[in-house]
Amino acid sequence: SSNPRGAGAGAGAGGGGGESRVPEIRKDSVQNRWVIFSPARSRRPSDFKSKFTTSSGNPPDPHSQNCPFCLGNEHHCAPEIFRVHPSHSAHWKLRVIQNLYPALSRDNLPVQPEQIGNNKVAGFGFHDVVIEAPFHSLQLLDLSPAEIGDVLLAYKKRILQLRSYHSIQYVQVFKNHGASAGASLSHSHSQIIALPVVPTAASARIDCMKQHFEQTGKCNLCEVQVDDLLIDESAHFISIVPFAATFPFEIWIIPRDHSSHFHEVDNEKAVDLGGLLKLLLRKISSQLNDPPYNMMIHTTPFHINPSCLTYTHWFLQIVPQLTIVGGFEVGTGCHINPIFPEDAAKVLREVQL
Amino acid sequence: SSNPRGAGAGAGAGGGGGESRVPEIRKDSVQNRWVIFSPARSRRPSDFKSKFTTSSGNPPDPHSQNCPFCLGNEHHCAPEIFRVHPSHSAHWKLRVIQNLYPALSRDNLPVQPEQIGNNKVAGFGFHDVVIEAPFHSLQLLDLSPAEIGDVLLAYKKRILQLRSYHSIQYVQVFKNHGASAGASLSHSHSQIIALPVVPTAASARIDCMKQHFEQTGKCNLCEVQVDDLLIDESAHFISIVPFAATFPFEIWIIPRDHSSHFHEVDNEKAVDLGGLLKLLLRKISSQLNDPPYNMMIHTTPFHINPSCLTYTHWFLQIVPQLTIVGGFEVGTGCHINPIFPEDAAKVLREVQL
Ligand SMILES: Nc1ncnc2c1ncn2[C@@H]1O[C@H](COP(=O)(O)OP(=O)(O)O[C@H]2O[C@H](CO)[C@@H](O)[C@H](O)[C@H]2O)[C@@H](O)[C@H]1O
Numbered sequence: 001s002s003n004p005r006g007a008g009a010g011a012g013a014g015g016g017g018g019e020s021r022v023p024e025i026r027k028d029s030v031q032n033r034w035v036i037f038s039p040a041r042s043r044r045p046s047d048f049k050s051k052f053t054t055s056s057g058n059p060p061d062p063h064s065q066n067c068p069f070c071l072g073n074e075h076h077c078a079p080e081i082f083r084v085h086p087s088h089s090a091h092w093k094l095r096v097i098q099n100l101y102p103a104l105s106r107d108n109l110p111v112q113p114e115q116i117g118n119n120k121v122a123g124f125g126f127h128d129v130v131i132e133a134p135f136h137s138l139q140l141l142d143l144s145p146a147e148i149g150d151v152l153l154a155y156k157k158r159i160l161q162l163r164s165y166h167s168i169q170y171v172q173v174f175k176n177h178g179a180s181a182g183a184s185l186s187h188s189h190s191q192i193i194a195l196p197v198v199p200t201a202a203s204a205r206i207d208c209m210k211q212h213f214e215q216t217g218k219c220n221l222c223e224v225q226v227d228d229l230l231i232d233e234s235a236h237f238i239s240i241v242p243f244a245a246t247f248p249f250e251i252w253i254i255p256r257d258h259s260s261h262f263h264e265v266d267n268e269k270a271v272d273l274g275g276l277l278k279l280l281l282r283k284i285s286s287q288l289n290d291p292p293y294n295m296m297i298h299t300t301p302f303h304i305n306p307s308c309l310t311y312t313h314w315f316l317q318i319v320p321q322l323t324i325v326g327g328f329e330v331g332t333g334c335h336i337n338p339i340f341p342e343d344a345a346k347v348l349r350e351v352q353l
Numbered sequence: 354s355s356n357p358r359g360a361g362a363g364a365g366a367g368g369g370g371g372e373s374r375v376p377e378i379r380k381d382s383v384q385n386r387w388v389i390f391s392p393a394r395s396r397r398p399s400d401f402k403s404k405f406t407t408s409s410g411n412p413p414d415p416h417s418q419n420c421p422f423c424l425g426n427e428h429h430c431a432p433e434i435f436r437v438h439p440s441h442s443a444h445w446k447l448r449v450i451q452n453l454y455p456a457l458s459r460d461n462l463p464v465q466p467e468q469i470g471n472n473k474v475a476g477f478g479f480h481d482v483v484i485e486a487p488f489h490s491l492q493l494l495d496l497s498p499a500e501i502g503d504v505l506l507a508y509k510k511r512i513l514q515l516r517s518y519h520s521i522q523y524v525q526v527f528k529n530h531g532a533s534a535g536a537s538l539s540h541s542h543s544q545i546i547a548l549p550v551v552p553t554a555a556s557a558r559i560d561c562m563k564q565h566f567e568q569t570g571k572c573n574l575c576e577v578q579v580d581d582l583l584i585d586e587s588a589h590f591i592s593i594v595p596f597a598a599t600f601p602f603e604i605w606i607i608p609r610d611h612s613s614h615f616h617e618v619d620n621e622k623a624v625d626l627g628g629l630l631k632l633l634l635r636k637i638s639s640q641l642n643d644p645p646y647n648m649m650i651h652t653t654p655f656h657i658n659p660s661c662l663t664y665t666h667w668f669l670q671i672v673p674q675l676t677i678v679g680g681f682e683v684g685t686g687c688h689i690n691p692i693f694p695e696d697a698a699k700v701l702r703e704v705q706l
């Protein structure tokens with residue numbers, strides 16, 4: 001199990017009654033946040049010996065007989081949603097599948113708008129896995145810009161499908177690379193979770209950008225101060241270490257043109273973004289010794305007042321896992337970052353690959 | 354170093370220019386949160402071989418010659434603020450000292466109210482360490498209720514001192530136990546950080562409790578639903594797994610009587626709380642195999658409108674580190690908890706010690 005303590009303790013001591021329950025989403029009405037309760041999650045397998053015995057990214061296991069995500073092992077996976085199978089290729093290059101241990105269930109009753117004010121709703125939603133490559137030895141940074149573009153376009157295609165469910169409010173695309181960034185399987189993959197509520201981080205972002213717009217008449221991310229925070233640029237995107245980076249060497253990739261929703265990205269921009277993403281992942285890997293990292297796409301909720309689209313602007317965030325979160329951060333939500341963003345940007349700008 | 358990658362990368366690649374800078378607090382105006390930048394932090398020592406090689410709490414090293422927090426090694430520490438030295442005892446039992454690698458600096462210029470609207474302020478503040486016991490082999494749960502009460506009263510005494518600085522807005526008391534909960538030293542200790550800004554988590558809490566009060570006329574935590582969430586009670590406190598616990602086996606200890614500020618605790622209540630805290634730490638340790646954990650005291654900002662005191666209620670939070678935070682949580686602020694609170698509470702209620 002990927003969570004030996006939690007699961008073991010719960011099961012061993014009579015707390016395992018939750019195993020058969022359906023997921024539920026509850027609101028913490030003291031700390032103002034949603035929490036997903038999902039007993040099925042504690043049954044996930046893990047191909048990392050222990051979450052705590054590796055501090056680096058995955059040294060990918062070349063023996064992949066037991067890896068459900070490898071080409072040829074499709075029958076070990078939950079059902080496929082779609083695959084990308086180029087006509088010139090003998091096999092699939094990318095698959096989007098259901099998560100076998102989903103945090104939310106597509107079989108729960110959809111959440112009705114009037115229930116959102118309650119402090120709990122049924123755990124309705126979708127939880128998918130994007131298998132980014134057919135072979136165990138390939139990591140995202142090994143793919144070509146066009147292949148990374150295909151991964152991004154698969155996110156887009158799936159998001160557009162999920163948008164058709166009226167009660168889905170928000171879609172979070174994310175990637176865990178390396179055991180201490182949360183990955184339980186080392187085969188290169190990312191995940192897509194579609195939620196029936198707007199998570200706190202997304203509403204805080206809208207509030208913040210609205211405030212900036214009301215003060216300045218401008219979109220905060222169209223106007224972002226680059227100066228000594230710039231890392232690299234491409235035709236359609238810029239990459240920076242943000243002015244108040246929460247984590248050391250945190251990176252944001254921001255579309256130059258105003259765009260609220262990630263799913264507005266077109267084929268040309270996807271390949272362009274693929275190239276920039278590849279460059280940054282290679283820089284992180286070479287400069288920070290292949291660290292574990294998380295990648296997140298921060299988009300805008302589906303059902304938002306159209307007037308908000310003027311000041312919401314999607315971006316992609318990369319967070320290498322270099323520090324440990326302690327009680328101060330858990331308690332305050334305020335992080336302590338030992339590296340000034342200007343210094344981190346300089347390092348990443350000047351890396352020789 | 355406790356942060357070998359971050360520090361090494363920064364220093365080795367020319368990003369080390371920040372070492373001589375003073376700390377700074379910046380506002381992320383997209384995600385609405387404060388971040389502390391503190392280059393000095395990357396020089397902290399660590400007596401854990403590697404942050405990632407132990408998944409358990411600290412097996413305390415009996416050889417403590419190199420531990421600055423041990424009795425007799427006071428000269429290796431930053432200056433003392435005060436100590437507790439019972440008259441019947443041959444030595445001190447507890448010391449409150451300055452942190453040698455402070456996240457914030459008491460030498461920076463105090464922050465003026467008009468600066469708070471800016472997106473950065475000087476890193477003014479206080480960062481102290483509470484050495485909870487003189488001997489390396491003692492953990493907090495080994496102390497008697499009265500001795501734990503003394504630790505709590507030391508927090509109170511220091512908070513009252515910090516309150517006298519006009520520009521200090523909030524004080525966070527926290528404890529990191531075990532390497533993967535962030536601890537860099539294994540000798541039993543906790544920390545106190547006094548901030549010139551109100552952190553996001555504290556303002557979100559006030560907003561949430563205000564909303565509950567406006568809807569019901571009642572304080573959210575005076576009225577907290579206990580039912581099957583109760584773990585243990587004492588004369589003045591109850592302990593529960595909260596209804597929407599963010600983390601598996603998360604615990605809140607809540608004073609029965611309405612109280613906004615932790616520093617209102619008196620001697621009798623401190624000993625009572627010490628006993629309940631000891632019981633819960635022993636239960637976690639025995640039931641979850643001495644997990645790493647964080648403990649946080651959530652109090653109310655100093656300079657708050659007196660009308661808010663009706664609905665703000667302090668509590669103490671214990672978070673065992675049993676799961677790993679991944680990209681979904683970092684991205685959304687919404688956590689996935691595999692254990693329902695009712696099940697966790699049952700386990701902790703029924704543990705036989
Ligand atoms: N045969 C199969 N078919 C289909 N799907 C399969 C499968 N076998 C396994 N899976 C799924 O594949 C996914 C792999 O995902 P990751 O390795 O990125 O992290 P995981 O979701 O385990 O948890 C990390 O990310 C989440 C979300 O951030 C955190 O809650 C958690 O603590 C952290 O460890 C798992 O969700 C698993 O359920």
Ligand SMILES: Nc1ncnc2c1ncn2[C@@H]1O[C@H](COP(=O)(O)OP(=O)(O)O[C@H]2O[C@H](CO)[C@@H](O)[C@H](O)[C@H]2O)[C@@H](O)[C@H]1O
Nearest residue numbers: 324326327328421429430431452453454529535536537538
């Ligand atoms: N001789 C001496 N005299 C005085 N003080 C001394 C000292 N030697 C060391 N110290 C201080 O003692 C403290 C020990 O604290 P902890 O072990 O609880 O975690 P730390 O603050 O290192 O970081 C953890 O907690 C913080 C805050 O949650 C996270 O930012 C971080 O990532 C995580 O590892 C350190 O802050 C250190 O600076």
